[in-house]
Amino acid sequence: MEIKVDRNELFSSISRVQSIIEKRSNMPILSTILLSSEDTYTNISATDLEISYQQKISAEVIKPGSVTISGRKLFEILKESKSSKICIKEKENNWVYISDDIAKYNLACLPSEEYPVFVEPEEVVTVEFDEKILQEMINKTIYSVTMDEAGFKLSGVFTERVDKKGKTLLRMVSTDGHRLSMIDKEIKNIEELKIDSGVMIPKKGLSELNKLASEGGSIQLGFKQNNCIAKKENTLIVIRLLESKFPDYHA
Incomplete structure (x- = not known):
């Protein structure tokens, strides 16, 4: 793989996934970001196996293909770069070359074939959410989610439909x-x-939805196969729902 990409656009995307990639995982591949390039774009993928993130950005694709790069190292390189363009080129024996025409880097990487396969649920029914409404709902419930690991049943926000005064509403509720x-x-x-x-949406997943909403623009939200799916323009987030049962809060 060999691409040239806008530094600011790539930096924005790589910065966005720093909270998703695993920095202390016993699976080193989860600390990397997968870049897959073809035609005129590059797909940026990150996952911790509970949250999967994918964003498509425009790129000059000289040679299509895929590489994995340490998410933290790539972030630091882009942060220091003052150039407008970044060149990323796959080399032999799992090495990748990165250059901004001023600084040059050679990084060891892991085989892209080892990266977890990203499977987008098909035929998902989605509903359009205004980003400000979604942010308000998250901000008014996420702070009550328990931080105690023993409180697994309470480690997310319960989301359901309710009928109230002849109207069907969306409710989010949390407790510690x-x-x-x-x-x-x-x-x-x-x-x-x-x-x-x-459904129970985990706290980390809600934080990622909140970030997506804060970037502006409406969000398409749907649920299928124990997953929450959020779409906005060229960005897709898939969040694995918690299987725990929320306590009866009506009592």
Whole structure:
């Protein structure tokens, strides 16, 4: 693989996934970012096996292919670079060459074939969310999610549909065992979301949704196969839902 890409666009994307990649994992591949290039774009993928992130950015693709690069090292290189363009070239024996026409780097990498396969759930029914409404719902519930590892059942935000005064609303509710936070919002076409029994969205996943919403623009949100799927323009996030059952908060 060999590409030339806008430094600012690449830096924005690599900065975005620093909170997703695993820095102390017993699987070294999870500390890397996968770059897959073809035609006129590069796909940037990052995952910790619970959250998968993919973003497509424009690139001059000289030679299509895929490479993995340490997410932290690539972030540091781009942060220091003052150039407008970055060249990334795959070399033999799992090495990658990075240059901005001023500084040059040779980094050891892992085989791209070892990177976890990204499978986007098909035929997902999504509903459009205004980014400000989504941010408000997350911000008013995420702070009550327990930080205690023993409180696994409470380590996410319970999301469900509720009927209230003849309207179908989306509700988010969380608790740490001492306090309870809840917010209801009217969302257009919310009846189409497949969350009949409610779902538990993990705290880390909600933080990533919040970041996506903070970037501006509406978000398409859907649920399928125990996953929460969020789409916006050229960005896709897939979050594995928690299987724990939220306690009965109606009592």
